[in-house]
Amino acid sequence: xAETSNLRYELKLTCGAQFLSQARSWIxxxxxxxxxxxxxxxxxxxxxxxxxxxxYHGNLAGHSGRQxxxxxxxxxxxxxxxxxxLELKLKENLVGDKKQQKLDCTLDLSQPYAKSxxxxxxxxxxxxxxxxxxxSQPTLINSYQRSYFTTPDQRVRVTLDYGxxxxxxxxxxxxxxxxxxxxxxxVVIEIKGPPEESDRLEKIINHFPISRSRNSKYVNGxxxxxx
Numbered sequence: 001x002a003e004t005s006n007l008r009y010e011l012k013l014t015c016g017a018q019f020l021s022q023a024r025s026w027i028x029x030x031x032x033x034x035x036x037x038x039x040x041x042x043x044x045x046x047x048x049x050x051x052x053x054x055x056y057h058g059n060l061a062g063h064s065g066r067q068x069x070x071x072x073x074x075x076x077x078x079x080x081x082x083x084x085x086l087e088l089k090l091k092e093n094l095v096g097d098k099k100q101q102k103l104d105c106t107l108d109l110s111q112p113y114a115k116s117x118x119x120x121x122x123x124x125x126x127x128x129x130x131x132x133x134x135x136s137q138p139t140l141i142n143s144y145q146r147s148y149f150t151t152p153d154q155r156v157r158v159t160l161d162y163g164x165x166x167x168x169x170x171x172x173x174x175x176x177x178x179x180x181x182x183x184x185x186x187v188v189i190e191i192k193g194p195p196e197e198s199d200r201l202e203k204i205i206n207h208f209p210i211s212r213s214r215n216s217k218y219v220n221g222x223x224x225x226x227x
Contacts, residue, residue, distance in 0.1 A: 009198045010096045010190060011205045014215045017185040020162050027149055027158055027189070032204050034158055038148035043161075044078060045087075045142055046071040046109075046169075047218055048135040055135065056222045066091050068218055069135040071120065078143065078177050081107040086120075086128055095195055101128055112174040113138055140221040141175060142166040155197055156204060161188040166221035183224040188215055 015023060027034050048069045049055045058066040073084040083102060090097040105123035107116050121132050144164040150157045166181045189208070193201050205212055 006100075007095065007097045007195060008192045009094055009195045009201055010091075010192050011094065011201055011212055012191075012215050013189040013205065013208055013210050014186045014213045015189075015210055017162065017187055020187050023160060023162075023187050023189060024147075026208055027160060030204070030207055032151050032156065032207070034149040034151060036148065037150040037154075037157065040145055040147045041074050042076055043144055043146045044073050044075075045140075045217075046138060046175075047140040047142075047221075048132070049137050049139045050135055051137050053137075053139070053222070056139070056219065059216050059219050060223075062214065069131055070218075078141070079109045079175075081109065086124060088131060094198075101125065109175040109177070113172070116175075138169040138172070138175070140166060140169055140218060140225075141177065142217055142221050144217070156191065156193040156201060159188075159190045159192070161190070161217075164217065166217070166224060168221070168225040170225060181221060181224040183220055186215065186220075188217070 047055075048071075055066070055068050059068070068089045070087050070089070071084050072087050073081045083104065084107065086101045086103060088099040090099070101124065103120065103123040105119050107119060109116060117136075117138070121129070124132060142164065143166075144161045147160040148157065149160070162185075164183075164185055166183060167176045167179065168181055169176055191201050191205055
């Protein structure tokens with residue numbers, strides 16, 4: 001399957017987990033007329049970084065141009081994975097792009113990384129090999145529930161993320177899926193649309209009763225490994 005990309009303007013809101021029911025109401029009662037676009041599902045990601053953690057430090061510093069490499073899959077299984085997707089998430093200020101490549105492989109994340117990482121690399125096409133060679137260090141696994149909404153014209157999308165759990169991987173010989181990190185359980189609302197809809201997205205976010213914020217699940221999970 002060929003690599004795909006998805007250029008979009010992105011805005012985020014966050015609040016504590018205790019406001020989850022209110023967050024659902026804010027979306028469903030929004031004047032933009034959001035409606036459910038896809039069933040709620042569990043999203044899982046294995047993040048990679050350089051040994052010097054360039055991606056983490058760039059995101060933490062808020063650099064205008066930043067990127068994250070991850071392996072993504074869906075569903076409740078965290079070890080037996082079929083046909084995962086490699087994703088390179090790129091961000092330039094408020095405009096993001098996500099290059100994706102589905103892999104024709106099966107992974108067993110109960111096995112040491114010395115067995116699973118070569119399978120990922122061998123399944124990835126040539127254009128992804130330099131990315132995997134540079135960002136070679138597994139650093140974080142996280143999972144959360146995601147609900148999907150869209151405007152009637154399907155030009156603007158909203159995702160609602162909650163129930164987050166993360167596992168540090170920086171010193172793991174095999175995937176750590178037994179010792180979750182301690183961190184603040186946040187609800188994340190993300191509003192997304194094509195760059196030409198940026199003015200519309202700004203108006204939409206202004207109808208929410210909380211202020212916009214910068215939020216990176218990757219940065220949050222990495223920081224939790226030090227505290």
